Amino acid sequence: MNPAVKPPEQVFIVGCGDIGRRVARLWQAEGIPVTGLVRNGGRLTATGIPAYLADLDDPASLSDLPVNQALVYYFAPPPQHGQDDPRMAHFLQALDQQGSRPQRIVYISTSGVYGDRQGEIVSEDTAPNPQVDRARRRYAAEQALREWGRQHAVPVIVLRVGGIYGPDRLPIKRLREQVPMVHEALAPQTNRIHAADLAAICVAAARRGTADAIYNVSDGNDSNMTQYFNTVADFLGLPRPPLIDRDEAQQTLSEGMLSYLGESRRMDTSRLREELGIQLQYPTLQEGLEATCQRDRDELRGTRDEGR
Template identity: 30%
Template sequence: MRRMAFFGYGYSAAALRRRLEPAGWRFLATARSPEKQAQAEAEGVEARLWAEADLDEMLGERSAVLVSAAPGAGGVDPVLARWGEALGRRAERVGWLGYLSTTSVYGDWGGQWVDEDSELRAVSARGRARIAAEEAWLELGARRGLPVHVFRLSGIYGPGRGPFEKLRSGRSVTAVKPGQVFGRIHADDIALALSASLLKPRPGRVYNATDDHPCPPEEAIAAAARLLGRAPPPEVPVEEAGLTEMGREFYADNKRVSNARIKKELGICWAYPSYREGFAAILAQEAADSAMGRLL
């Protein structure tokens, strides 16, 4: 199995593509716009516009499938709505299917630890939509023999997607809520987990993909500022931070998410067990890219 079909080709999918590419994998993805299609193809991924994509072409004779498209209007999972039953009818052509969910499904636990067997307490529309999508994918897998795996991701970061851009702009503030903690996951560690699952599939399994160090957001931001040699941005109460609706929902949930299952069952150790290693690696890569650019 050396063919990956991406239903949604974004930041995490690109990280998986980079990890699998040296092993000779072929990639085909859906894209929502001509611009996204061109971007995917520039990275060596065959891409088809969403409205024109053909499922038989996407799957070929046998493929792995990664679903990273988020629920859309009305909380409807777009891939399930368009192709769910058709995928079920082609289950023999799907060697592995990963659905990327989020740890928002747990809702608020007041900072307590949760694992994959914990009650799902999400109350936001986005969180409830994710719960419904997870359940629908797992039900489809059980009913049609589709090898579905669910990955609940914490806050995703990595090159080009982290605290440094905001800090360099000088316009950021740090929203503070007493007792609040967040988990994070580097994009390369998401790719590590997905590639490990490809090698050790367990259809129907749910995994948390999160780092070892859930912590207050102000701790991570202050550390990033120190790496840049800057003063950390001002801290303001979360109610005064001017957060978006999504940001307010993010702060409404407070939990520590266990990653014990994914480490034990897939036999992995994170490359970036906390923001400390992850942030340092991002800056090191920036420096290397800058030096290469000067040489070219």
């Protein structure tokens, strides 16, 4: 396990959505002030997290960022089109223009940068091979940020994250609408992590992550996409999705879902456990669903009762 670095004096979260708010609460519990960069501060108002209003698509709005010697988390997604991430470029340009140097930067990327490995295990030493634009954008952002960190002696830690599940992140609408899924024998190997565990990993990465290091993030359990949908359906008492073959999937499923079905890999998380000392709160999907789904199960039960 790496030795812990000096605690931050302040935390700045670029893109303060669900994971950002979770990370903010963990630092606030330790008395560390946190600010979140958002385009609209309404969602942060009720959380007690001060908002820094800016738009990563508008470089002029990124003046005087409160990042000097701050711990910075970059959680903002790239744009939905293209193969680069101009938002990351705008952020780094703003740092250069104001001469600010964060204490360190933690970036959430995606396991998609590895591309399709036909179910094989990937470690952080596996050469990236992003095969769809959403992964190419993330990999471009990784490269730009890591290069900037090297040039300016700012430690950068990259988290390559599998699928995130948790409250308001379950496929309930899809299951209710009986959107089909491919037969389990055709389903790709996938990797998942509970949102609460991801937030704790973000804190651990800031404390113990090695400069310029990459960490694979998942709960380490082998699973596939159809198993995931079936498990969630069973847990919530909903019908499992109807099963179809690949030809039917090509005609039925969305382009986004087809892109996920076209990639299969398993992530080695040894470095996450050994260097960051991670002990997951929800090491299995069952445990994560137990903690996540009581509200959803109660609401679904009430809906069924009303329909009788």
